Amino acid sequence: xxxxxGPERVRVPFTVNGRAVDVExxxxxFLLDVLRERLGxxxxxxxxxxxxxxxxxxxxxxxxxxxxxxLAWEARGRTVETIEGLARDGRLHPVQxxxxxxxxxxxGYCTPGMIMTVKALLDEQADASTDTVRxxxxxxxxxxxxxxxxxxxxxxxxxRLREARATAP
Amino acid sequence: MTTDLRxxxxxxxxxxxxxxxxxxxxYLDDLTIPNAAVAALVRSPxxxxxxxxxxxxxxxxxxxxxxxxxxxxxxxxxxxxxxSYTKDQPVLARGVVRFEGEPVAAVVATDARTARAAAALVDxxxxxxxxxxxxxxxxxxxxxxxxxxxxxxxxxxxxPAVPGTNICARVVIEQGNVDAGLAEADVVIEQTYTxxxxxxxxxxxxxxxxxxxSDEVTVWTNTGHPYQLRQELADTFGISxxxxxxxxxxxxxxxxxxxxxxxxxxAAALSWKVGRPVKVLNGVEGSMRTNRRNGATCHVTLGLxxxxxxxxxxxxxLLDTGAYADSGPLVADKASVRMLGPYRVPxxxxxxxAVYTNTTPAGSYRSIGGPQTVWASESIMDEAADAIGMDAVxxxxxxxxKRGEPVRPDLRPMxxxxxxxxxxxxxxxxxxxxxxxxxxxxxxGVGVAIANPAELPISTSIVRLHYDGSVTVxxxxxxxxxxxxxxxxxxxxxxxxxxxxxxxxxxxxxxxxPYDWSTGASRGTxxxxxxxxxxCRDIKDQLRALAAESAGxxxxxxxxxxxxxHVGGRxxxxxxxxxxxxxxxxxxxxxxxxxxxxGPSPAFWEIGMGGAEVEVxxxxxxxxxxxxxxLADVGRAINPQQCEAQxxxxxxxxxxxxxxxxxxxxxxxxxxxxxxLEYRVPVITDLPETMETVLIENADGTGxxxxxxxxxxxxxxxxxxxxxxxxxxTGVRIRDLPLTPERVWRALRVAGRAAAPSRRxxxx
Numbered sequence: 001x002x003x004x005x006g007p008e009r010v011r012v013p014f015t016v017n018g019r020a021v022d023v024e025x026x027x028x029x030f031l032l033d034v035l036r037e038r039l040g041x042x043x044x045x046x047x048x049x050x051x052x053x054x055x056x057x058x059x060x061x062x063x064x065x066x067x068x069x070x071l072a073w074e075a076r077g078r079t080v081e082t083i084e085g086l087a088r089d090g091r092l093h094p095v096q097x098x099x100x101x102x103x104x105x106x107x108g109y110c111t112p113g114m115i116m117t118v119k120a121l122l123d124e125q126a127d128a129s130t131d132t133v134r135x136x137x138x139x140x141x142x143x144x145x146x147x148x149x150x151x152x153x154x155x156x157x158x159x160r161l162r163e164a165r166a167t168a169p
Numbered sequence: 170m171t172t173d174l175r176x177x178x179x180x181x182x183x184x185x186x187x188x189x190x191x192x193x194x195x196y197l198d199d200l201t202i203p204n205a206a207v208a209a210l211v212r213s214p215x216x217x218x219x220x221x222x223x224x225x226x227x228x229x230x231x232x233x234x235x236x237x238x239x240x241x242x243x244x245x246x247x248x249x250x251x252x253s254y255t256k257d258q259p260v261l262a263r264g265v266v267r268f269e270g271e272p273v274a275a276v277v278a279t280d281a282r283t284a285r286a287a288a289a290l291v292d293x294x295x296x297x298x299x300x301x302x303x304x305x306x307x308x309x310x311x312x313x314x315x316x317x318x319x320x321x322x323x324x325x326x327x328x329p330a331v332p333g334t335n336i337c338a339r340v341v342i343e344q345g346n347v348d349a350g351l352a353e354a355d356v357v358i359e360q361t362y363t364x365x366x367x368x369x370x371x372x373x374x375x376x377x378x379x380x381x382x383s384d385e386v387t388v389w390t391n392t393g394h395p396y397q398l399r400q401e402l403a404d405t406f407g408i409s410x411x412x413x414x415x416x417x418x419x420x421x422x423x424x425x426x427x428x429x430x431x432x433x434x435x436a437a438a439l440s441w442k443v444g445r446p447v448k449v450l451n452g453v454e455g456s457m458r459t460n461r462r463n464g465a466t467c468h469v470t471l472g473l474x475x476x477x478x479x480x481x482x483x484x485x486x487l488l489d490t491g492a493y494a495d496s497g498p499l500v501a502d503k504a505s506v507r508m509l510g511p512y513r514v515p516x517x518x519x520x521x522x523a524v525y526t527n528t529t530p531a532g533s534y535r536s537i538g539g540p541q542t543v544w545a546s547e548s549i550m551d552e553a554a555d556a557i558g559m560d561a562v563x564x565x566x567x568x569x570x571k572r573g574e575p576v577r578p579d580l581r582p583m584x585x586x587x588x589x590x591x592x593x594x595x596x597x598x599x600x601x602x603x604x605x606x607x608x609x610x611x612x613x614g615v616g617v618a619i620a621n622p623a624e625l626p627i628s629t630s631i632v633r634l635h636y637d638g639s640v641t642v643x644x645x646x647x648x649x650x651x652x653x654x655x656x657x658x659x660x661x662x663x664x665x666x667x668x669x670x671x672x673x674x675x676x677x678x679x680x681x682x683p684y685d686w687s688t689g690a691s692r693g694t695x696x697x698x699x700x701x702x703x704x705c706r707d708i709k710d711q712l713r714a715l716a717a718e719s720a721g722x723x724x725x726x727x728x729x730x731x732x733x734x735h736v737g738g739r740x741x742x743x744x745x746x747x748x749x750x751x752x753x754x755x756x757x758x759x760x761x762x763x764x765x766x767x768g769p770s771p772a773f774w775e776i777g778m779g780g781a782e783v784e785v786x787x788x789x790x791x792x793x794x795x796x797x798x799x800l801a802d803v804g805r806a807i808n809p810q811q812c813e814a815q816x817x818x819x820x821x822x823x824x825x826x827x828x829x830x831x832x833x834x835x836x837x838x839x840x841x842x843x844x845x846l847e848y849r850v851p852v853i854t855d856l857p858e859t860m861e862t863v864l865i866e867n868a869d870g871t872g873x874x875x876x877x878x879x880x881x882x883x884x885x886x887x888x889x890x891x892x893x894x895x896x897x898x899t900g901v902r903i904r905d906l907p908l909t910p911e912r913v914w915r916a917l918r919v920a921g922r923a924a925a926p927s928r929r930x931x932x933x
Contacts, residue, residue, distance in 0.1 A: 041192075045196070045421070047373065048845035049452055053372060083191065096190040100186045103180075103183055103186070105183075105190065106652065106818060107372065107650025109421030141845075142853075143369075143370055143372055143822065144422055145817070145818050145821075146818040146820060146822070147852075148817050148856065151853070
């Protein structure tokens, strides 16, 4: 039998950007709404609401997901990373630095989701080929840049990460 | 080119960059407006219907609902119409709905979920009417009228609707005698080209939050036109301009789709009704029912001699402007000149009609009327070249107007070397693959566009020089992503002789910021930039006067250079001049810059040229772009990286309407692909294998340091360049967009049976 009862209130403990949170939500709440409206993390953007555009991309246990279509309770006990968690101690993440210097944004609305996808990719495949980069970013729409500067930023981020690894103690 | 510029011509890092890569940049939905209620809209399921009855009782009884509001609840505000060019749009539908998705009622609640759930309970009874879903239906004899009586002109209106028809606006430009010109031709080509209705898809949908208090209407919105909007709100509420406050945060893309009023009058009316701030926010489906680009049918007759000389051009352009005019009349006006193109044509008659249909209202979209008309005019140039057996580039070079030559008698003479530009483009295309000639010359095509942008060169700026030497630039151009905050900071820094890091440019707030006509029409750098430059010059004049007064010397001998005031051989920093004059570390110098015209219209010609190289898969009809080369003649690139970025972005956006995009309506006017699952825009895997941009800098623009505007031009020639390349590659000419695999495959199949270019010999 299908359960046709309305949403239930549940408590969902999870980790956001290294911080433990415990939020009371409706079972029907999407992760995007909980991040933006309950936790004040408005860097993650809403656009298509249909898991097409990638503007709402966050990392769930390191994997990029469209938070507009992920139920918040699916984050129970898991780790969520958003754009706000990337810079550490006032230092930008290498992907952010690369986007800034390559000017890989215009209006900036797709940028947080774009950066999170790139971060996830380079965490998994630091030396990803251009074809792999394109395949991963196919799910992130940018209407302004024409993507060329974004590809340049990814290449620059790869260089930065390689250099960081080479000089790491 | 002079090279003594230090801040201009440098690709400095964008001012908005840090905020945008960290997620700190605040867009409309990120703002916290205390006590704001949320509205959900009840939208019409019919394209054309009479509203018989609206029952909001069950919705109003839902806990958390503050009000269910229809036009009847809004008094005079409900009866008024807004529209900068034609006053035809009600805040909420009144008696009749004119397109599927038109807002009929609003449910205001304490939170979005409650509002949405309650909106589903609003019961509306309609009496469906016959509808006109495209221009042909709308112009047919006995067509249902979208507006039963012709709406009046708006404050900027110049082109009246034609009573008893669906013609929203009509613009005719002509010269000479077309029949005589065609009689002089050796070859006459007559063709029809169509351009689809397309959607901007700004990643950030439209929205507004309004707060109406007793003495002020405040609207936070993602508009591109804060001051046009201020006027419309003042008219809606019947109050003076100083009681309207429009605040614009960062905007997640506009491309013209957020020009002119959209949801703001409704948000303000709802706030006025419920007595607290109200937020109205579209999703994508709502934005697809808010604004789109005018679709177009362009019927073109072109006459030319065997030597390639054009003799006459006759065009009839029908723009599908949807249910409300928005900027449709202005689109028609611009389309007329853009249809004429950059060529010497002694005899022409161009008739452009913006036509009401029962579809989403259409307005401005990145070069209004440009891509639609240039699609036709640059396709037919290639057809003409084929007809006389001339190279397509040669034909264009033969007819391009030269620098200083009139395009039309009432417009600025051509201010660019179009022939040099086109030769440069052709040469660059030959070089795109590492210096080798391209391997598939049959698949190459070009498009050449000129546009008369910079709609109304009216801007003002206030520049504040603080007593520590830093600078705040106030202007009311919106940072929609075009990078204007960065470019204006560079212009101010160059003029004042300081480092751009000392300059901040703030976002519009009409309570404090100075007047600006609009954000759009490639006008920011040249026109707003000129206002900022003049304000900086005003500051320099004032600094000289202050330094003279402080030193007790005549102002004549005081000069300014290298960021200092020179008083009798002594270099005094700006900050010190201010502190000395005010007598302590306090005060500031306020510069004013006014721009009311920059000579003949347009303030500059925007030049956009493009060349495509394609491969066509004959089995599937798929078009693969091997390379695309774009050329923009920018006068002076204030920030070269941003200029190139604008051009590349415009090209890829142009690939959308060229290859994929089309809003599909059913016969009864339902939008059939109203989600991003079904509406296909370019993604990263759609890029051409190579892309190149060429910036031409002759410092010959009317803007600061010789700059012209840019940002729209790159998208205009994409479709004809690609279609011309397809024609070279396959021998098949396609005259309807988008060039989907199915359309290309069908065209190849038909052509496989018979090759029959539709033209008649004038001499026959």
